[in-house]
Amino acid sequence: MKELRSLQDVQNMEVNSGRKLNSATHEEVLAGATTDIYFIRTLEILNATNRSDAVVTAEVFASRPGVLCGIEEAVQLLKTKDVKVWALEEGEEFAQKEVVLRIKGRYSDFGIYETGILGMLASSSGWATAARRCKELAGDRAVFCFGARHVHPAVAPVMERAAIVGGADGCSCILGAKLAGRKPSGTVPHAVMLIVGDTVEVALAYDRIMPTEDPRIVLVDTFKDEAEETLRVAEALQDKLTGVRLDTPSERGGVRPGLVREIRARLDQAGYNHVKLFVSGGIDEERMPALMEAGTDAFGVGSFISRAPAIDMTMDIKELDGKPIAKRGRIPGITESLRLKEIL
Incomplete structure (x- = not known):
């Protein structure tokens, strides 16, 4: 797809009426189709005023503290541009108002990506921060992200990868786990219990047909009292049973x-x-502290991570053609930040 460079490009852009999903493709994101329209209007004005060659230094800072995630994706938008990029490392914690990303180059080259870059960093950092909070509470107990069902499938792998960056020990979404270099985590849902009709029968079948390296963790709240079902499964699998999962509904x-x-x-x-x-x-x-005190060994966390609020990110131009500049309320000039590393 052609990169959008003018209002005429936007007008000529056609959306295939036969597309099956409303989510943006990689090509559409890279072409700038997910940007705010005013960045295209900006390009038109810069061209009309002969300022398309203006070189700026732009900084991105966070509205509140958190764990940085999304830098790897943001850099993909900038790789084909003649820009220099400095950033904190993926997974690093940052303070409120701290600069997490700096870009230097012609604004006309990278300005259309501001929306995408800010969105990538905001959402992923919010998810990573929530996962870090859970892992800090859990300590040496495992935490797995089960949040894919709470978000659009197009962003589910982004969210679950962010959870792992934040500290989660694994995730259930296949693509999310693969992107993070992990094996997807999870056993079976209530559906198979209901269809087969008996928890122990499902447990025995699972043990019989699943890879030997997969842990035998069995869901025990479908039919009977959880304690009764747990003992039935333990008696059936004996030493093969790794654990049981409690998922009692609200x-x-x-x-x-x-x-x-x-x-x-x-x-x-x-x-x-x-x-x-x-x-x-x-x-x-x-809920986690009391459950740990009672004897919980591991957690599956879904909506607490997936619904975590994005950490608002702001991009400001701080230098124009080598000279300090800023809008009212901001301090002109590059912000001193010893933690930023040149990555592009």
């Missing part, structure tokens, strides 16, 4: 610390000390 009060404590005690009393307790379903930073 209609029944969700997974409570008392339930975790009871199941842990019953497993230990029956000699199944090796069986781990994996908890999912509405997990957030408020």
Whole structure:
């Protein structure tokens, strides 16, 4: 797709009526089709005033503290341009108002990417920050991101990769895990339990047909009392059972610390000390401490990460043709930042 450089290009741009998804393709993002229209109007004005060769230094800063993510994607938009780029590293924590990215080059070359760059950094950093919070609370307990079902599938892998950058131990979305160089994490849903009709039968089938290296973690809240179902599964799989997953729905009060404590005690009393307790379903930073104290060994976190608010990012021009400049309220000139590293 041709890069958009004028209002005429925008007018001539056609959207295929037969496209199956409304999400932007890689080619559309790279062409500037997801930018705000006023950046195209800016190009028109710069050309009309003979200022298209103006060289600027632009800085991106954050509205609040967080964990940086999205830099790798943002750089992909700039690789074909004659620009220099400095940035914090992916996964680094940043302070409020700290500069996380600096770009120097002709504004007419990279200005149309401002919308995309800010969006990439804002969303991914928000997700990474939420995942970091969960992992900090969990300590040596595992945290897996199960948030793909809460966002549009076009951005699900972006979100789950961001969660891993933030500190999550894994994720369930296949593409998200692959992009992060990980193996997708997860076992089976309630659907297979309902269709087959018995948790133990599903557990035995899982053990029989799944790769031997995959942990045997069985969902135990579909049909019977969770403690009863846990013991049935433990008796069936014995030492092969890695753990059980508790995902009690909100209609029944969700997974409570008392339930975790009871199941842990019953497993230990029956000699199944090796069986781990994996908890999912509405997990957030408020619920995690009590669940850990009760005996939870690992968490599946969904909407707490996927619905995390984006961290607003702002791009300001701070230098024009080598001279300090800024809009009212901002300090002209390049912001001193020893942590930025030249990456392009």
